[in-house]
Amino acid sequence: MKIAEKINKASLAQWGKSLKYSLHLIVHPFDGFWDLIHEKRGSMAAANTILVLMLLIKVWKVQFTNFMFILYIPEEFNILMCLAEAVIPLAIGCVSNWCLTTLFDGKGTLKNIYMGVCYSLAPYVLLQLPMIFLSNIVTLEEGVFWSYLNSFTYIWCGLLMLCAMMMIHDYTLGKALLAAIATAVGMLVIIFIILLFFSLISDGFAYFISLYKEIAFRFY
Amino acid sequence: MKKMQIIRRILCLLLVMFLLTPAVETKAEANYYTYVYDYFGEQRESPDAYTAEKVVMGIDYGIGNFNNPQGMFTTENKIYIVDTGNNRIVVLKVEEDRSISLEKEIKTFSNNGAEDSFDAPNDIYVRENGDMYICDTNNNRIVQIDKDLKLVQEIVKPVDETYDASQEFLPTKAVVDPAGRILTIAKNVNKGVMQYSPDGRFIGYIGANEVTFSMIDYIWKKLSTQAQRAQMEQFVPTEYNNIALDKDGFIYVTTSVFDEWDLLGDSAKPIRKLNSMGTDILIKNGNYPPIGDITWGNASGVSGPSKMVDITALENDTYYVVDRVRGRLFGYDSQGNLLYAFGGIGNAAGTFLYPIALDHIGYDLYVLDQRAGSLTRFKLTEYGTLINEALAAYKMGDYDLSAEYWRQVIRVNGNYDLAYIGIGRALLRQERYEEAMEYFEAKYDAENYSKAYKLWRKEWIEEHIGIFMVVLIGALVLNWGIKKIKKIKKEAMEE
Missing domain, CATH: 2.120.10.30 (TolB, C-terminal domain)
Structure with missing residues (x-):
């Protein structure tokens, strides 16, 4: 009952509208990202939808693309790893970007950054899905187009992310590029800290476990 | 009573099966083993x-x-x-x-x-x-x-x-x-x-x-001293x-x-x-x-x-x-x-x-x-002969015979990639493209698969071109018809 109330017609329409907005955004990135944040044309629901679709297509891409382009070996494929490949860098990237831009007077909040990144993934959803079909109807020689299209998707997404950073934080291009590099460095630092943290924790646990074993062996 | 009969039948069947199983051939094997590398570069044992x-x-x-x-x-x-x-x-x-x-x-x-x-x-x-x-x-x-x-x-x-x-x-x-x-x-x-x-x-x-002389080597040489240069590997x-x-x-x-x-x-x-x-x-x-x-390991020296x-x-x-x-x-x-x-x-x-x-x-x-x-x-050995006969038959242009030999090779060694590709190639020559594609895909032979697929696609389109044309013309006619009707309606409304 509660859920049904929440998903009323108006919010559904709002979701549809904000999702449709991504189509406008990917071809008009500058105005698009400005309005996304400042005119509230985007929504978290739509951003999440795009991310989920992107993850789904990522898995499908490995599974259903013709073996000429991506060799799918079932016994070596792990869906969780495949998802983690996309989700973990995105999450760390968002956090790292937010950490740095708050220090260097960026205007965006973490929510804004997340929304911007998710909307930037829209070309991936739009292009990679037909490319799965395409890969199954082309020959190896025609496959060059597939490869070009593949690279093109990534470049498009990357440029959109750069635009998103410029518009969300109100940066100039130079500053945005600098921030992108700093974000990458920040990501490495975060990963380093995570690893350090886990290794310390496990060492700590190991200490207590060995302590317990020592005592246990003494008394039994 | 009936139950007994069934049990007896099953026992009988089992006995026959045991009798039909060939005795395991024991003979002094050579102290070496024969292998091939598969697509992934892994050693696959094969018969001698x-x-x-x-x-x-x-x-x-x-x-x-x-x-x-x-x-x-x-x-x-x-x-x-x-x-x-x-x-x-x-x-x-x-x-x-x-x-x-x-x-x-x-x-x-x-x-x-x-x-x-x-x-x-x-x-x-x-x-x-x-x-x-x-x-x-x-x-x-x-x-x-x-x-x-x-x-x-x-x-x-x-x-x-x-x-x-x-x-x-x-x-x-x-x-x-x-x-x-x-x-x-x-x-x-x-x-x-x-x-x-x-x-x-x-x-x-x-x-x-x-x-060969690479740019990086050249830069290194320029940057290094005389003594270092003497230490460097010669381009022999x-x-x-x-x-x-x-x-x-x-x-x-x-x-x-x-x-x-x-x-x-x-x-x-x-x-x-x-x-x-x-x-x-x-x-x-x-x-x-x-x-x-x-792949070369490091064992026993x-x-x-x-x-x-x-x-x-x-x-x-x-x-x-x-x-x-x-x-x-x-x-x-x-x-x-x-x-x-x-x-x-x-x-x-x-x-x-x-x-x-x-x-x-x-x-x-x-x-x-x-x-x-x-x-x-x-x-x-018999196995080696089969492989060489298959190669020879393919070279002579007798693709049926070659495929027949490769099939026998597969019966002896199911891990033999070349046999699958060999059968695929023979099928390709016999214009059985879909089967050929299957064999190539099984052993990840993208190049031959692509060849077979190209021909299969051509054949498929040629077979179905009639339907395509009918659908296309139908759509055009329909489109034209709807426009015409709308126009007439509009005119009628205006009047």
Whole structure:
């Protein structure tokens, strides 16, 4: 009952509208990202939808693309790893970007950054899905187009992310590029800290476990 | 009652099944195993394609054991063994019943009336007219002797500005091409294969390694000091270690001087097929370049890549190389696919202490072991025969027969990638594209799959073009019709 109330017609329409907005955004990135944040044309629901679709297509891409382009070996494929490949860098990237831009007077909040990144993934959803079909109807020689299209998707997404950073934080291009590099460095630092943290924790646990074993062996 | 009957029936069936199961064949297996590499570069065990049939030693013929033999040459039914340590050539004869007997020992020859002998000969080549070309290494010459053991000519150090006059001429391997040109490999000569005219004049070198010089090396050299530069690796081109001719007169050479890391990227090229210009024309369509072992572990003191010491090319365009590191023989087809690898280091029949020379008579392979002083003959097994028959049938254009042989190979060894691709290729020729695609996809052969798919797609479109046209025209007509009706409606409304 509660859920049904929440998903009323108006919010559904709002979701549809904000999702449709991504189509406008990917071809008009500058105005698009400005309005996304400042005119509230985007929504978290739509951003999440795009991310989920992107993850789904990522898995499908490995599974259903013709073996000429991506060799799918079932016994070596792990869906969780495949998802983690996309989700973990995105999450760390968002956090790292937010950490740095708050220090260097960026205007965006973490929510804004997340929304911007998710909307930037829209070309991936739009292009990679037909490319799965395409890969199954082309020959190896025609496959060059597939490869070009593949690279093109990534470049498009990357440029959109750069635009998103410029518009969300109100940066100039130079500053945005600098921030992108700093974000990458920040990501490495975060990963380093995570690893350090886990290794310390496990060492700590190991200490207590060995302590317990020592005592246990003494008394039994 | 009925239940009993069923149980009895089942028992009966089981008994019959047990009886029908063939008894497990037990026989003394050879102490080596045969394998191929699959698409992922993993070793896959396979049935033996060649089996060690016979091992002979010098002592079998009462002529004393071979001492450090270095070279071997085979003609239709004769085997010439160069017994380096004993300064002699031993000629063996393969009889009709496949037994091997001693024909003669050559220790001396007539040098214009005077008796002459060899000093540490390294290799021999025998032409069809019986002329023998012997690399008389420590005498710094190649001697050409006719079949009556009379010296025809001596080939000596070239008087040429490209050859350092102070350097000794130590020929180690020689072949003579159909035109009578003498091709030789000499120690400490890294300019390629030395070529002499039939009358013994030095012509030049062929097959020299192109010296590559990269930009990064250049920058490093500029930045480093004189002392550092002296420490750096020199750009020394490869020295070949063996040479063989195939039936068409192409030259196969092997080298074991290369950088380990250049192997998989195929810039080391341990096996080369040279044309008369000296260009490498070896076909490499396999998943991996022909370099012997693809992965090399480090066990019991054996590590590093395969080091080829000899090569032989069979009449059906397959070629075999022998690796002295692990004592293995590798067979490749004309496309550079590994057919099978077998052999090993050891004392049992079919393994070697230090293989040094390899040659063939028909499909039989002869391997000379330098340390054991033995000669091993390998003959094809049933499985090996099937593979070679399949290759031969495909080459002859009999694709049905070839597919039939490959199917039999699969029955024996389901891990044999080439068999699947072979069947696929035969199906492709028979215009059964969809089945061919299945076979290619099973072994990840993208190139052939693409070929089959292209043809299948063409056929499919040609079959369905009618439906496409009908749908297309239908859509156009419908579109036009709707527009017309709308227009009429609009007009009616306006009125």
